[in-house]
Amino acid sequence: GNSVTQMEGPVTLSEEAFLTINCTYTATGYPSLFWYVQYPGEGLQLLLKATKADDKGSNKGFEATYRKETTSFHLEKGSVQVSDSAVYFCALRVYTGTASKLTFGTGTRLQVTL
Amino acid sequence: ETGVTQTPRHLVMGMTNKKSLKCEQHLGHNAMYWYKQSAKKPLELMFVYNFKEQTENNSVPSRFSPECPNSSHLFLHLHTLQPEDSALYLCASSQDRGGGTEAFFGQGTRLTVV
Numbered sequence: 001g002n003s004v005t006q007m008e009g010p011v012t013l014s015e016e017a018f019l020t021i022n023c024t025y026t027a028t029g030y031p032s033l034f035w036y037v038q039y040p041g042e043g044l045q046l047l048l049k050a051t052k053a054d055d056k057g058s059n060k061g062f063e064a065t066y067r068k069e070t071t072s073f074h075l076e077k078g079s080v081q082v083s084d085s086a087v088y089f090c091a092l093r094v095y096t097g098t099a100s101k102l103t104f105g106t107g108t109r110l111q112v113t114l
Numbered sequence: 115e116t117g118v119t120q121t122p123r124h125l126v127m128g129m130t131n132k133k134s135l136k137c138e139q140h141l142g143h144n145a146m147y148w149y150k151q152s153a154k155k156p157l158e159l160m161f162v163y164n165f166k167e168q169t170e171n172n173s174v175p176s177r178f179s180p181e182c183p184n185s186s187h188l189f190l191h192l193h194t195l196q197p198e199d200s201a202l203y204l205c206a207s208s209q210d211r212g213g214g215t216e217a218f219f220g221q222g223t224r225l226t227v228v
């Protein structure tokens with residue numbers, strides 16, 4: 001089956017620090033990979049995605065590269081801000097010809113302090 | 115604003131009550147989903163609808179009853195719930211053209227069963 005493993009949180013960083021949140025996956029088939037973010041009291045929002053090996057997704061200073069050889073999709077940002085404090089979810093999707101579901105990791109809470 | 119609207123945002127209900135959650139999307143998507151988000155647990159996919167037909171039911175107890183009258187609306191009917199059903203219920207939609215198409219989430223309904 002499909003599964004996503006994320007690093008345990010919470011991750012606490014000072015503003016302007018470098019961020020890495022690890023994500024690895026197992027999948028039957030050829031997945032697309034996603035990072036979603038959930039701010040307090042909100043639903044999930046797509047942050048970035050990559051649909052094939054070596055693709056790099058990027059948005060709002062965040063980046064993640066689809067690494068097929070290591071089955072990973074680590075999220076990085078060079079300089080975090082307090083406003084980045086949220087829960088980050090790694091997810092994958094394998095299209096099977098019908099409505100294909102997203103499989104999520106457990107989420108990693110990021111807390112950025114001044 | 116993601117184009118997926120859930121109502122109500124908050125709901126408190128007794129174990130003998132009957133209530134319904136509503137989800138609406140005007141994105142022209144053909145697939146809709148219910149997810150359950152509980153504290154310290156991964157997102158749990160509950161139901162998937164594709165072109166109004168239920169394509170997945172992840173062993174959800176019968177006290178949760180979904181309804182999809184058309185591709186734009188999805189309901190979750192609740193009756194005789196238990197306190198452990200308290201959670202954030204998220205609706206999502208997608209246009210299933212392939213694995214790379216992302217899902218758009220509503221802001222969720224925070225349900226408390228007393």
